[in-house]
Amino acid sequence: MPPAARTTHRPSDPAEPPFVAPVREVAPGSPAALAGIAAGWELVRINGQWVPDVLAYRRELERGRAVLEARDPASGATAVVDVDWEDPGLEFEDVIFDGLRLCANKCEFCYVHQMPKGFRKSLYTMDDDYRTSFLYGSFVTLTNLTEEDVARILDEHLSPLYVSVHTADEQLRADMMKWWRLKVKDPAATSIRGMIERLEPIDLFTQVVAVPGRNDGAALDATLEYLASRPNVQAVAVVPVGLTDHRRNLPDVRTLTAAEAEDLIVRVEAFQRRMLREKGTRFAFLSDELYLVAGRPLPAAEAYEGFVMLENGVGMVRDFLEAPLPALPERLDAPRRVLLATGRLFGPVLERAVAPLRAVAGLELEVRPLTNKSFGAVTTVAGLLAGRDVLTQVAPGEADLLLLSPSMLKYGTETLLDDRTLDDLRRDLGTRVEVGGTNLAELFASVLGAGGATARPQFGFSTHAVKEASGQH
Numbered sequence: 001m002p003p004a005a006r007t008t009h010r011p012s013d014p015a016e017p018p019f020v021a022p023v024r025e026v027a028p029g030s031p032a033a034l035a036g037i038a039a040g041w042e043l044v045r046i047n048g049q050w051v052p053d054v055l056a057y058r059r060e061l062e063r064g065r066a067v068l069e070a071r072d073p074a075s076g077a078t079a080v081v082d083v084d085w086e087d088p089g090l091e092f093e094d095v096i097f098d099g100l101r102l103c104a105n106k107c108e109f110c111y112v113h114q115m116p117k118g119f120r121k122s123l124y125t126m127d128d129d130y131r132t133s134f135l136y137g138s139f140v141t142l143t144n145l146t147e148e149d150v151a152r153i154l155d156e157h158l159s160p161l162y163v164s165v166h167t168a169d170e171q172l173r174a175d176m177m178k179w180w181r182l183k184v185k186d187p188a189a190t191s192i193r194g195m196i197e198r199l200e201p202i203d204l205f206t207q208v209v210a211v212p213g214r215n216d217g218a219a220l221d222a223t224l225e226y227l228a229s230r231p232n233v234q235a236v237a238v239v240p241v242g243l244t245d246h247r248r249n250l251p252d253v254r255t256l257t258a259a260e261a262e263d264l265i266v267r268v269e270a271f272q273r274r275m276l277r278e279k280g281t282r283f284a285f286l287s288d289e290l291y292l293v294a295g296r297p298l299p300a301a302e303a304y305e306g307f308v309m310l311e312n313g314v315g316m317v318r319d320f321l322e323a324p325l326p327a328l329p330e331r332l333d334a335p336r337r338v339l340l341a342t343g344r345l346f347g348p349v350l351e352r353a354v355a356p357l358r359a360v361a362g363l364e365l366e367v368r369p370l371t372n373k374s375f376g377a378v379t380t381v382a383g384l385l386a387g388r389d390v391l392t393q394v395a396p397g398e399a400d401l402l403l404l405s406p407s408m409l410k411y412g413t414e415t416l417l418d419d420r421t422l423d424d425l426r427r428d429l430g431t432r433v434e435v436g437g438t439n440l441a442e443l444f445a446s447v448l449g450a451g452g453a454t455a456r457p458q459f460g461f462s463t464h465a466v467k468e469a470s471g472q473h
């Protein structure tokens with residue numbers, strides 16, 4: 001997932017570039033390093049042009065010969081690098097240099113609007129940028145595209161893109177997403193069918209956030225039919241709307257009941273069977289949360305067809321459970337108490353999954369589903385638990401080892417949603433605190449003290465991930 005956007009904008013002095021690309025790192029011995037460029041410098045132009053994003057930067061390099069102009073904002077020093085089919089050796093602070101595109105909507109179910117106060121600023125960013133969709137798979141609505149954006153997507157073949165469709169009923173979509181007319185640069189961009197059809201050379205992975213009484217039932221059937229009729233739509237994920245207890249002055253939206261989740265499953269599974277016969281793919285995939293809310297068993301791994309929409313919470317639980325398990329010892333060398341912290345939604349699944357460990361003598365194991373006190377009890381996924389939720393529901397010294405769900409950590413770091421780190425938890429609880437593992441085999445190894453989590457989570461809480469953990473955008 002992308003780091004938080006950091007773009008350096010310049011004042012409107014015509015002599016000044018409108019944006020520059022801050023350099024994070026320079027490869028030793030690279031052409032940029034030999035020219036004296038270092039971390040903290042800025043790339044100003046490549047082949048005489050401003051560079052809006054890393055895609056444009058790469059495109060210029062792919063032409064073969066490229067002349068890069070860079071400067072040091074601290075000293076005012078400048079450098080020019082001339083490369084010919086060579087990597088200049090620059091790593092940038094971010095992938096977007098001209099500012100992240102923000103959304104033009106005010107969706108009735110928007111997660112950003114119902115975030116509690118006090119989290120990091122980037123979590124409140126209403127980003128909707130087709131470039132990060134292409135680079136990182138974040139979902140975008142396409143309502144903020146301009147004619148030039150569409151031309152660029154087609155010209156540069158920015159495929160695949162990930163699109164929040166929600167419904168193929170144009171009127172219903174407008175009603176659910178309530179875009180700001182003044183923020184929509186090209187009214188044609190608000191037609192989802194028009195946009196999907198204009199982008200026909202581009203593969204699209206789509207999602208529907210199912211809101212009870214709005215785009216479910218017959219409206220969902222019609223949406224699936226439409227999406228399946230388009231040659232460029234590769235798949236659709238159906239995810240339930242997620243809410244917090246911090247909805248103030250917002251439209252009346254509620255979460256799905258178990259019966260409504262069941263209805264969605266029945267509809268979509270019937271559609272999947274037909275698609276499998278007609279197209280050789282299920283095409284539509286349901287988020288794990290729907291099965292858990294409906295109290296239904298999760299589909300087998302093959303039903304996810306390679307887990308194409310894993311990061312949207314589609315198949316994550318099955319994927320977690322699938323890894324071959326290690327042989328278990330009869331007893332531990334020394335007794336240990338292990339606490340597994342997760343969200344309330346996943347708690348019962350985890351409880352069943354770790355049952356074999358209960359036969360290991362000397363191991364005292366507890367699965368503790370935590371109530372989300374930051375967002376409210378209505379939020380049950382592990383990915384939206386904050387450090388404070390752990391600290392208020394785990395007592396100091398009550399376990400020798402506390403294992404957290406990896407989805408609670410920011411991508412590639414040991415930082416939780418409220419900026420507390422694993423070290424903060426270790427200090428406050430006086431307990432070893434680690435990440436449990438990205439699959440059940442790693443979790444078993446962590447519990448037994450045999451290593452375990454070898455990888456940081458693939459998924460963290462960038463703005464996108466918060467929305468994805470909540471099934472929104």
Ligand code: SF4
Binds near residue numbers: 105
């Ligand atoms: S859900 Fe996404 S697209 Fe809709 S208003 Fe919120 S940030 Fe914008």
